[in-house]
Amino acid sequence: MKLRIKGNTARLRLSQGEVDELAAGRAVSDSIAFGPRPGDRLSYQVVVSDDASAIGAELADSVITFFLPANAAREWAAGDDVSLKADQPIGDEGTLRILIEKDFACLNPRRGEDEADMFPNPNAGAAC
Numbered sequence: 001m002k003l004r005i006k007g008n009t010a011r012l013r014l015s016q017g018e019v020d021e022l023a024a025g026r027a028v029s030d031s032i033a034f035g036p037r038p039g040d041r042l043s044y045q046v047v048v049s050d051d052a053s054a055i056g057a058e059l060a061d062s063v064i065t066f067f068l069p070a071n072a073a074r075e076w077a078a079g080d081d082v083s084l085k086a087d088q089p090i091g092d093e094g095t096l097r098i099l100i101e102k103d104f105a106c107l108n109p110r111r112g113e114d115e116a117d118m119f120p121n122p123n124a125g126a127a128c
Contacts (some may be wrong), residue, residue, distance in 0.1 A: 001013070001014050001015070001018055001030045008093065009098075009099070010096065010097070010098050010099070011100075011101065012046065012099070012100045012101065013101050013103035014046070014101070014103055015103055016102075022068060022076075022077060023073055023076075023078065025048050026048070027045050027046060027047045027048065028045065028046050029044065031043035039062065041062060042062055042063075044063070044065075045064070045065050046066045046100065047066070047067055048068050049068070049069065050069075052068065052069045054069065054086060055067065055068055055069070055072070055085075055088075055100070057088060066100065072084060082102050083099055083100060083101040083102070084101075085097070085099050085100075
């Protein structure tokens with residue numbers, strides 16, 4: 001799972017296996033360490049919930065949790081839609097834009113990057 005943050009936008013890209021996990025109702029997670037102590041780690045996860053009525057996010061104890069309604073996860077995994085989008089009001093800060101996408105294999109493979117579990121790129125084989 002890849003996380004990109006810019007301003008009040010959070011964008012996640014998920015592999016085929018991760019999307020399958022969500023469709024089965026299981027969470028997917030990852031983290032990044034900024035130092036050796038436990039508090040130096042930022043974790044992020046997508047949690048599927050029968051109780052969630054909309055896509056949302058929260059931050060607590062250095063963990064970013066994105067919530068995804070279970071029915072939305074199943075429909076997205078089984079369908080051709082590339083992304084799920086939501087805008088979450090965040091008070092005086094405006095709106096947090098959340099984008100969760102299926103991660104496609106690059107058209108030009110990059111050295112050292114494993115793309116075995118990525119979705120096939122719909123533009124593969126197309127002339128430039």
